[in-house]
Amino acid sequence: MALIAPFLLLYSILFKNSNLSPKVRDLQLLSKLSTHTLSTLPPSDIYPPPNHWIYESEEIRALWEYHLKHGKQPDARLKRHPLRLLNESKLKLDIAGDESAIIQDQATGEIVAMVYRNFMPGQYHSILEWINATILTEEQQEIGYLESSIFALFWNMARKLIHGDISKDIEEFLETGIARMDNKGKQKANNTYTIQHEQEIYEFNQGELAPPVGFFASNYSRAIHKETAPHKYSLFWTTERSLEANQGGNFFISDYGIRIRGAENTLVAWQTRMFHGTSLARLDSIESYTGKGQVGLSIVSPNRLPKIWEQYMNEGIDEEELKRELEEGEEEWE
Ligand SMILES: *[C@@H]1O[C@H](CO)[C@@H](O)[C@H](O)[C@H]1NC(C)=O
Ligand SMILES: *[C@@H]1O[C@H](CO)[C@@H](O)[C@H](O)[C@H]1NC(C)=O
Numbered sequence: 001m002a003l004i005a006p007f008l009l010l011y012s013i014l015f016k017n018s019n020l021s022p023k024v025r026d027l028q029l030l031s032k033l034s035t036h037t038l039s040t041l042p043p044s045d046i047y048p049p050p051n052h053w054i055y056e057s058e059e060i061r062a063l064w065e066y067h068l069k070h071g072k073q074p075d076a077r078l079k080r081h082p083l084r085l086l087n088e089s090k091l092k093l094d095i096a097g098d099e100s101a102i103i104q105d106q107a108t109g110e111i112v113a114m115v116y117r118n119f120m121p122g123q124y125h126s127i128l129e130w131i132n133a134t135i136l137t138e139e140q141q142e143i144g145y146l147e148s149s150i151f152a153l154f155w156n157m158a159r160k161l162i163h164g165d166i167s168k169d170i171e172e173f174l175e176t177g178i179a180r181m182d183n184k185g186k187q188k189a190n191n192t193y194t195i196q197h198e199q200e201i202y203e204f205n206q207g208e209l210a211p212p213v214g215f216f217a218s219n220y221s222r223a224i225h226k227e228t229a230p231h232k233y234s235l236f237w238t239t240e241r242s243l244e245a246n247q248g249g250n251f252f253i254s255d256y257g258i259r260i261r262g263a264e265n266t267l268v269a270w271q272t273r274m275f276h277g278t279s280l281a282r283l284d285s286i287e288s289y290t291g292k293g294q295v296g297l298s299i300v301s302p303n304r305l306p307k308i309w310e311q312y313m314n315e316g317i318d319e320e321e322l323k324r325e326l327e328e329g330e331e332e333w334e
């Protein structure tokens with residue numbers, strides 16, 4: 001009993017909505033969120049403007065400008081983007097750091113985005129620390145068992161919490177039969193993944209493995225851009241944020257002029273095909289491995305994934321080629 005009890009407790013709290021019907025879940029969820037209804041902006045008014053780096057103070061501009069204009073780029077094929085100071089009065093909606101919200105399109109009622117604060121329940125803060133430490137100490141590009149487990153935890157917590165329209169979208173993509181994230185194919189037999197809470201290891205054989213592709217990020221910023229993807233909504237989870245409120249690192253959805261303030265332990269679901277991006281952050285230095293910052297993970301599938309997967313199944317392209325294919329094809333909208 002002693003061993004089983006904390007496990008069951010952990011399970012029932014993290015995956016607490018598992019037995020509810022989607023309708024009941026959505027009603028419960030909506031009662032916890034503020035609702036905003038917005039109209040999509042005409043192309044000339046999309047704000048912040050596409051293909052710009054956004055900064056929110058002169059200090060942040062000074063930190064990044066030289067690097068973004070002249071520094072080495074991670075991928076030399078990409079265009080450089082100009083910097084732009086955010087003009088707050090041009091925003092249509094500003095979601096505060098402690099506000100959980102759902103944003104719907106005025107004309108269609110469709111969900112534009114969903115923001116859920118305190119995603120990991122407070123008593124399990126140590127799991128957040130464990131994820132944060134794993135992301136920060138990670139050196140490899142490969143998805144190992146630990147990394148795949150973290151994504152499985154994220155997906156299992158998220159899929160029962162996010163609005164049914166969002167989970168349905170991603171689940172329909174998974175129903176095409178595409179492989180799940182799985183360390184060397186060993187996890188799928190029993191949907192096995194492992195999480196750490198206060199030095200204890202908990203192995204789960206419940207729920208599902210994660211969608212096939214995800215990203216870990218530390219101090220991530222990206223100019224305003226959009227992507228095409230094989231499912232409409234993507235998810236991110238900020239697991240740690242030590243930046244002050246005025247130190248940038250906020251998320252924007254430009255099609256509607258929305259700023260979602262960055263905060264620790266926040267889940268965001270949004271439509272990847274809309275213009276979006278993250279403002280530059282006030283780090284100690286642009287290469288600092290200490291100081292204040294932001295850490296998290298995302299579930300975003302490259303648009304080419306289904307096609308590459310089909311090739312992989314039919315023609316047996318090898319793993320190296322698969323990886324190369326996945327890395328290409330970003331920024332295809334430019
Ligand atoms: C900010 O936007 C408002 C509203 O569009 C405009 O009136 C104002 O001039 C802008 N401020 C700057 C500094 O561009
Ligand atoms: C995140 O992980 C780093 C590295 O292990 C650690 O220094 C930092 O204190 C952690 N922060 C939180 C909130 O867990």
Ligand SMILES: *[C@@H]1O[C@H](CO)[C@@H](O)[C@H](O)[C@H]1NC(C)=O
Pocket residue numbers: 186189190
């Ligand atoms: C899956 O679970 C069954 C039953 O507990 C066990 O016999 C089997 O070895 C497990 N498979 C893997 C790959 O862990």
Ligand SMILES: *[C@@H]1O[C@H](CO)[C@@H](O)[C@H](O)[C@H]1NC(C)=O
Pocket residue numbers: 136218219240241242287288289290291292293294295
């Ligand atoms: C990002 O910020 C965090 C502080 O949260 C810091 O510990 C980490 O080393 C930084 N990462 C990089 C790659 O600079």
